[in-house]
Amino acid sequence: MNIGEASAASGVSAKMIRYYEQIGLIGPASRTMSGYRVYSGNDVHTLRFVRRARDLGFSVAQMTELLTLWRDRGRASSDVKRIAEGHVAALERKMMELQQMADTLKHLASNCHGDGRPDCPIIGELAGEDCGKHVTPGPHAHLGKGFEVLR
Amino acid sequence: MNIGEASAASGVSAKMIRYYEQIGLIGPASRTMSGYRVYSGNDVHTLRFVRRARDLGFSVAQMTELLTLWRDRGRASSDVKRIAEGHVAALERKMMELQQMADTLKHLASNCHGDGRPDCPIIGELAGEDCGKHVTPGPHAHLGKGFEVLR
DNA sequence: CTTGACCTTCCCATCTTTGGAAACCCTAGA
């Protein structure tokens, strides 16, 4: 099976398969005499594992850990659970961050006429116009570097 | 006011101020004879605008639009509202995506012993083991390229 | 004048994914 077939069978693009090999997430594929990569059913299994983990938002680093645990017959499920729960926490942190942005914007937009007139609380807020009630008190600016999640 | 002071006054790092100038989000700053960038109170006002928009998750492209509208005294608030609501929609799409990942993972984790034993539904799901009830039916893989939101 | 803090530009790294170019390989049809 060459890389195109492996890609179709796993749902991982050929580009990404090469990339994953390059960065060491997956081992180097064996080659034909002419240099074409060759994949086995087992390789496709691994690629599917990677795609599912990717779909769940795991980073390459986390996938490396997960792949190692997957291959380790003597693994402790607590190790897997720890990674998963850490990721869930990161997802929830990110969601809260987005929620806060969305809430602020929705509030501002709800007070915006949205017609031909130029007055707009959204622009006003961004410009820092103190017009009485403030929507963003501020404390969500330095939310830290919780960017482990999401591309 | 030099770039360090403008940075402190606006909350935008000096690095980012230079970057925003380079990509054309903000106009080139005037310079002293020795080449130091010089900022006015007005410039700081603009930088604050940019920081607030950034904190709300707007992309550079969107900030460009917003800055243009801000400067346009004859703007229609509907234009601003449209951008804001589009961004809210993107935020909500992204949140739903994350929620789906988190839900799947939480479900899997709740069924994981999390002890020293190797059995683990999380690894099982990633490996594609069909063990009766499936948690991820699948239809959230090709969620599209909704990556306009978030860094 | 020296020192330390600041500024300048330039390059690199992050992280995942996509795109392209140039060259090579394989297979089917003429």
Place this chain on the structure above:
DNA sequence: TCTAGGGTTTCCAAAGATGGGAAGGTCAAG
């Protein structure tokens, strides 16, 4: 057998926003 097309290889670059650092110039205080 030759050729056309599609698949494959590698390498380079881009994207988004931000951080880090090096090498060298500048400024203000002592």
